[in-house]
Amino acid sequence: xxxxxETLIDIKDNGVPTSVNKPRQTxxxxxxxxxxxxxxxxxxxxxxxxxxxxxxxxxxxxGISEDSEENFLxxxxxxxxxxxxxxxxGVPSPKRSPDSIPLPIEWTQNLSSSLQGKSLEKSMDxxxxxxxxxxxxxxxxxxxxxxxxxxxxxxxxxxxxxKGHGKRGKLEGVRTEMPFGMELEVKSxxxxxxIDTPRGMHIHSIAEKKxxxxxxxxxxxxxxxxxxxxxxxxxxxxxxxxxxxxxESQEDIKGTLLETISGGDITEAEKSILMKHRxxxxxxxxxxxxxxxxxxxxGLQRRMVENPAIWVGVSGRLVQMSDExxxxxxxxxxxxxxxxxxxxxxxxxxxxxFVCSQNGHHCCHF
Numbered sequence: 212x213x214x215x216x217e218t219l220i221d222i223k224d225n226g227v228p229t230s231v232n233k234p235r236q237t238x239x240x241x242x243x244x245x246x247x248x249x250x251x252x253x254x255x256x257x258x259x260x261x262x263x264x265x266x267x268x269x270x271x272x273x274g275i276s277e278d279s280e281e282n283f284l285x286x287x288x289x290x291x292x293x294x295x296x297x298x299x300x301g302v303p304s305p306k307r308s309p310d311s312i313p314l315p316i317e318w319t320q321n322l323s324s325s326l327q328g329k330s331l332e333k334s335m336d337x338x339x340x341x342x343x344x345x346x347x348x349x350x351x352x353x354x355x356x357x358x359x360x361x362x363x364x365x366x367x368x369x370x371x372x373x374k375g376h377g378k379r380g381k382l383e384g385v386r387t388e389m390p391f392g393m394e395l396e397v398k399s400x401x402x403x404x405x406i407d408t409p410r411g412m413h414i415h416s417i418a419e420k421k422x423x424x425x426x427x428x429x430x431x432x433x434x435x436x437x438x439x440x441x442x443x444x445x446x447x448x449x450x451x452x453x454x455x456x457x458x459e460s461q462e463d464i465k466g467t468l469l470e471t472i473s474g475g476d477i478t479e480a481e482k483s484i485l486m487k488h489r490x491x492x493x494x495x496x497x498x499x500x501x502x503x504x505x506x507x508x509x510g511l512q513r514r515m516v517e518n519p520a521i522w523v524g525v526s527g528r529l530v531q532m533s534d535e536x537x538x539x540x541x542x543x544x545x546x547x548x549x550x551x552x553x554x555x556x557x558x559x560x561x562x563x564x565f566v567c568s569q570n571g572h573h574c575c576h577f
Contacts (some may be wrong), residue, residue, distance in 0.1 A: 237416040239402065240394075241555040242424045243548065248490035251551050252543065259554050284355065284455070285347050291451040293352075294359055294524055295430065296338050298449055299387040301326040301360075302431070305375050311383040312442050312512050314434055318384030324373050326364040331357070351458070358457045359524045366527030368447075372433075383442075384434035391498040392426035399549035402558055423548045429495050431522065434514060444503070445517040446495035450484060451524035468525050481530045484521055490547065492519035492532055493540035 251258040260266040284290065307319035325334055335353060343352065363369050371377040372385060404416040431447040453468050464470050470478045477485075485492070496519045503513040520531040532540075 234403070234414045234417045237404070237418050238420045238422070239418045239552050239556055240422045240424060241552045242426075243551055245425060245427045245491040245494045247551070248494065248547065249488050251547060252490050253487065255550060255554075258551065262554055263557070283346075283348055284352055285343060287451070287454065289342055290352075290355070290454055293338050293342050293356055294451045295449060296342070297326070297331070297334055297356070297360055298363065298431070301331065301334060302385060302387060303372050304385050305382050308383060311436065312434075312514060314384040315386075318386050318434060324364065326360050326369075331360060355454060355457055359451065359454060362527035363522065363524065364527075366522075366529070368522060368529045369527060378438075380435050380437040380443075382433065382435050386432045387430065389429040389432045390426070391429060391495075391502075392424070393498055393501055395423045395425060395548070397421040397423055397545050397548045397552065399545045402549070402553050402556075404556065404558060421549060421552050423552065425494055425498075429498070432499070442512065442514040443517050444499055444514040446492070446499055446519045447522050447529070448488065448492060448495065448519065449522045449524060450488070452484065453525055457525055468523055471526075471528070477530050481523065481528070484523070485530060485532055485536055488521065489532065489536055489540040490544065492521070493537065493544065495519050496537070
């Protein structure tokens with residue numbers, strides 16, 4: 212057992228001494244997923260609890276009868292996985308064109324769509340067998356998934372993929388589940404790493420250099436030639452949120468993702484989903500910007516990276532981020548990453564410091 216009496220007497224007589232050792236410089240690196248950026252942006256406390264404590268949000272069942280052990284829909288995350296998998300294996304891939312900027316072979320496989328008819332039925336059988344539990348309501352799940360896939364396939368983007376041409380121009384390549392990885396230096400205030408000692412808080416390291424290692428999969432990337440003959444590329448994220456509304460009455464859709472307004476403008480619900488996932492989408496865009504910049508530095512022609520978009524599963528609408536939201540996400544990114552790295556290294560320890568609303572209260576149940 213240690214005798215701290217002399218130390219305590221010294222502190223009482225002389226006060227807490229200032230450490231004469233200069234904090235050493237260190238470099239911090241964190242592995243951060245794009246989806247966790249949106250969690251941290253919405254509620255840093257939730258990110259803290261997930262990262263440091265391992266707490267996860269309770270799975271919400273979509274089913275109409277939560278009291279029954281049978282006759283329910285799969286959880287939202289499982290339903291999303293099913294739809295993503297069907298889109299991954301079902302979207303068409305155009306034939307390679309000698310006139311377009313060269314693309315990897317995976318982008319131009321000359322495959323027709325399997326999001327219709329018997330091809331879709333066969334794919335659903337295989338995917339359901341892989342992901343659905345035995346007591347899920349197969350008929351209701353099939354109805355919901357079929358409706359969502361039909362909405363996606365019949366949408367403007369779906370028809371552009373099927374026909375290979377449209378108002379966006381000429382389709383040149385399609386890539387599903389495109390992997391990416393990058394290391395981003397975080398430009399923000401230095402982080403101080405400290406420990407509690409009998410003589411008070413001791414700062415032993417200062418990190419002026421921080422790096423975020425970001426990697427993941429982009430649901431869908433399309434390469435195309437615009438009507439103005441500009442080669443372009445666009446990252447697209449498929450979202451299956453609010454799927455249950457497809458099984459409900461369509462009489463009152465105002466305020467939902469099924470609502471549309473004239474003139475091609477986005478609705479409040481669509482703007483909300485863009486804002487919710489703006490950081491994830493910005494990272495996808497940045498990853499493609501890096502890719503195209505590397506091509507250009509190697510003497511190859513680059514494509515213009517279009518603002519990222521969400522392909523809304525329930526409606527099939529393609530909702531693209533505006534320049535305004537892109538600028539907002541860019542301004543928020545580095546301070547956000549700085550806070551996340553601090554949490555990853557245990558620098559931010561008190562979850563009460565983090566709230567998910569401007570009035571100091573939590574919007575979520577975390």
